[in-house]
Amino acid sequence: MAVEPMDVSPGACPLNLDVEALRRAVQEEYAEVASNPAKGFHFHTGRTVAAIIGYEPAAVDPLPDVVVESFAGVGNPFIWGSLRPGEVVVEVGSGAGLDALIAARQVRPEGRVIGVDMTPAMLEKARANAALVGAKNVEFRQGLAETLPVPDACADVIISNGVINLCPDKDAVYRELDRVLKPGGRLQIADIIVKRAVPQDAREDIELWTG
Ligand SMILES: C[S@@+](CC[C@H](N)C(=O)[O-])C[C@H]1O[C@@H](n2cnc3c(N)ncnc32)[C@H](O)[C@@H]1O
Numbered sequence: 001m002a003v004e005p006m007d008v009s010p011g012a013c014p015l016n017l018d019v020e021a022l023r024r025a026v027q028e029e030y031a032e033v034a035s036n037p038a039k040g041f042h043f044h045t046g047r048t049v050a051a052i053i054g055y056e057p058a059a060v061d062p063l064p065d066v067v068v069e070s071f072a073g074v075g076n077p078f079i080w081g082s083l084r085p086g087e088v089v090v091e092v093g094s095g096a097g098l099d100a101l102i103a104a105r106q107v108r109p110e111g112r113v114i115g116v117d118m119t120p121a122m123l124e125k126a127r128a129n130a131a132l133v134g135a136k137n138v139e140f141r142q143g144l145a146e147t148l149p150v151p152d153a154c155a156d157v158i159i160s161n162g163v164i165n166l167c168p169d170k171d172a173v174y175r176e177l178d179r180v181l182k183p184g185g186r187l188q189i190a191d192i193i194v195k196r197a198v199p200q201d202a203r204e205d206i207e208l209w210t211g
Pocket of ligand 1: 098145
């Protein structure tokens, strides 16, 4: 098993973390959220969490259960305002597609949404959900937040919800956001932050990353 030492934040001690093993563990967790959303996780899912974090009922209630059930967001990236008609949106970590589909509706048919996720089961579900609701201005691509499969300066807005906390190399993610965002573009990110340094042994414990 290859262990990749990495320095994940300025001034931090090198982290002995097997990044591939961490990604596999995160993918296994979210594959379960995709296929078995009622199982019960250390986070809320579906309509329950959408209501807790303040999603507009008008945006969520009319959607079929299958579109909402695997939602696992941690906050509301639309709280800073609706996206504008015609905008190009990239979503980092699009999961089963609820946020991407809300964004697709806001940017109207003349806009476009590209969702990126690393978990095949989530991509499959997101594509099926887009087809189910007839959203033609959204596509889902397999890829990593750290190496987004989209061109430079293509996005008016980047949205993300509960994903960057799962990425060990946050500097790499933010470099990608800077590369992909058009000049003057906007970041609308909901995520988990910690206000105190996390102990080294906890940062190297994959089980704590996934729950
Ligand atoms: C909290 S969910 C995203 C919620 C999503 N916005 C929605 O509408 O349901 C987290 C997602 O991030 C993805 N993810 C985690 N780390 C990733 C990474 N490094 N690159 C790409 N996707 C990642 C997981 O596969 C999972 O689908």
